Amino acid sequence: MIDFIINYDINVFAIFLCLILYVVIKIKKDIYRYSTTLVIAIIWATIFALLIEPITWTFDAQQTIFAKIINPVSNSLLVLVTPIIIGLWGSYLDYKIFGNRKRLKKQLYYQVPTILIFILVIVNIFEPIFFSINASNIYSAGPYEWLRYLIIYGTYLYILFIMIYNRKLIQTKVLYGVVAFFVLPFIGSVAQIFESRLFFAFSMLSLAIVVVYIFLETTTGIRDYLTHLYSRRTLEDYMASLIDNNRHFEVLMIDLNHFKLVNDKYGHLAGDQVLIGFGKILQEIFKGEPMVSRLGGDEFFVVIETLNHAAIEKKLDSLIIKMQEHPILNKYGMNKFSAGISDFDGKKTMDDLYSEADKRMYQQKKMLN
DSSP, X not given: OHHHHHHTHHHHHHHHHHHHHXXXXXXXXXXXXXXXXXXXXXXXXXXHHHHHHHHHHHTTTOOSXXXXXXXXXXXXXXXXXXXXXXXXXXXXXXXXXXXOHHHHHHTGGGOHHHHHHHHXXXXXXXXXXXXXXXXXXXXXXXXXXXXXXXXXXXHHHHHHHHHHHTGGGOOHHHHHHHHHHHHHHHHHHHHHHHOGGGOOHHHHHHHHHHHHIIIXXXXXXXXXXXXXXXXXXXXXXXXXXXXXXXXXXXXXXXXXTTHHXXXXXXOHHHHHHHHHHHHHHHHHHTTTSSEEEEEETTEEEEEESSOOHHHHHHHHHHHHHHHHHOHHHHHTTOOOEEEEEEXXXXXXXXXXXXXXHHHHHHHHHHHHX
8 A cells, every 4th residue: 555655646736735735614604605516526537547547557467356357447436537527628618608506417527538539448448449458468459549638638628618618707806717728728738748646637636626716716706705605606506406406495585774875975984884794794683594684885685594584583683683783874874774574485496586575675665765
């Protein structure tokens, strides 16, 4: 085992790097976002590749029965895991640009090359095209190994084309992720072409994961900059997850009454103080719920999974009391709000939930005015 670690220390280091990142994601216990789920999938697929890659060399030319079984199996898995990882990366970057899970499903999560290579791996068992293993259990490249690289780099180019074609939609921070995805693995694969035992291709992928996570998963507006509640983008990622999993939940939309008067009379600094104060109260009242967010302006949104309608009404009564007790909100006369509730019944879309809650909220606002 020690010799294995010494010989493949780069892979071991890369595995630890991926595991540490995974633990960091779990420790943060941040709200569910589909992009983070894709990052986790990339992490585990990369760890698998980092484990399989040295195994293909370790058992090469060994004469034990176990070695003769594990050698072709490990090489087949290594061939197959590469397009899986690239497809996951393509899915991740696509989602960061479009934020559309239905689009990813139509794209088959960029796994068409994986399906094609899987078929060819099955063919390889009967007719070596990618690789062969002789009676001495020694690996040799097959006559059509180039076809695998053509499919893999063709996938790279397709993803690059998608990025370039939609470049106007790409934010600067997403661009960092695109650069990391293309440059780092490319450097690793080129290095490995010149020296096959360097094992740089997948270790560079692990480094790319860290870079992408730093730029895209920790700095892309998870929280609202002013109130530090969750942002609308994070809210919609979370609701999309609940809807996809057909989980029951209710939504609460809240709008502060006469907020514009505070801005007009006391200035925007006073208005910011009101929003910050209300945000803290809202978070305190709905502490047991996973998603308290700011839609924008003086509109707030809560996803509720643990309370029934009667309990929500009690929470709203408590919210009014807290507002009246708050020194900043009381100072500017901000002690009223309008609220609308909608519940997910397994059929409604996210737009339906927004529309229904918004309609009920403004009905209440008209009554109060």
